[in-house]
Amino acid sequence: MECKIKNVSINYEIIGEGKPIVMLHGYYLxxxxxxxxxxxxxxDKDGYKRIYLDLPGMGKSEGAEWIKSSDDMLDILISFIDKIIPNENxxxxxxxxxxxxxxxxxxxMADRIDGMLLICPLIIPDHKKRRVEENVVLLKDDKLLSKLPEEDAEDLNYAFVVQSKRIYERWKNELMPGFDMADGDFLQRIQQNGYGFSFxxxxxxxxxxxxxxxxxxxxDICVGYKDAWNILENFPRATFSILDRAGHQLHIEQEKLFNSLINDWLVRVKEA
Incomplete structure (x- = not known):
């Protein structure tokens, strides 16, 4: 589906009915x-309206010359939410x-949000100031790597702490299309000029x-985990989990544990 926000076309998909959940992907995805x-x-669940959108300049959503910062991205998102689910929590x-x-x-707009999930969240926009981990592969699949194109093998060694055929397939099907479709020039301009909020x-x-x-x-070699401690005090009802054998794509590397923790979060939201 398509939604026009300030003359920018935002691509989105809605699955299910019920409590809205707005889903926001990472940069270049x-x-x-x-x-x-x-x-x-x-x-196996009913009662949830999952709202998936492509951020501006990513997927099928348009970028625009006037979108110069994360502040502008945020304004578009708030307008999108007000248009798609007006007056709903x-x-x-x-x-x-x-x-x-x-x-x-x-x-x-904290008063309208009944719960939040953060997956490997960006804490510090300036990469040089982040406390990140060194690249390591803890579970290597040499048999798989030997069958892959050299570029894919290099990417897998860099992007994942755990390697398997399923992880590789999910990476190719769920992550790589975003990198291929992204408006690189547009996204680089924002990273250089306004990646961090003005507040x-x-x-x-x-x-x-x-x-x-x-x-x-x-x-996680991208955003790390140590800087996230600094935001924990803002959320007295937060479960804060650091997963071993997991990098920036922990939802793929630790799929079963990820699903279990999401289920627990949904129960806590429902019973709040």
Whole structure:
């Protein structure tokens, strides 16, 4: 489906009916990343309206010359939410950069959010200031690597702590399409000129007393896990989990544990 926000076409997909959950993917990706990790959790559940969208300049959503910063991205997201689910409370889920934008949304409209999920959230926009881990592969699949094109093998060694045929297939089907479709020039301009919000997104006026789940990879070389401790005090109802044998794509590397923790979060939201 398509939604026009400030003359920018936003591509999105809605699955199911009931409590809205807005799903925000990471930088250079698109909505299939979030659908790939979240839809298996909802395969046996009713009562949830999952709203997957492509962020501007990613997937099938347009970029625009006037979108120069994460502040602009946030304004578009808030307008999108107001148009698609006006006056409704909702749940919010974000991965990596999507987790940064999710905190921006909760900063602006916390009264409408009944729960939040952060998957390997971006905490510090400036990569040089992040405390990240060194690249390591803890479970290597040499047989698989020997059958792959050299470029794919190199990417798998860099992007994943755990290797398997299923992980490789999910990477190709859920993540790589986003990299192929992204408007690189548009996204690089934002990274260079306005990747961080103009305000301190984690300086909260009041604590968010709603069920929250924060998931981090112990071997994450992109955003790390240590900087996320700094936001924990904002969420007194948060489960904070650091998963071993997991990097920036922990939802793929630790699929069963990921699904279990999401299920627990949904129960906590429902019973809140």
């Amino acid at each position: 698109e909505h299939r990343m979030m659908a790939g990790c979240m839809e298996p959790v909802f395969s 909702f749940l919010l889920a974000g991965q990596s950069y999507g987790g940064y934008l999710a905190r921006g949304i909760i900063h602006k 301190d997104v984690d300086k909260a006026d009041k604590k968010v007393d709603k069920p929250v789940l924060i998931l981090l990879g112990k071997q």
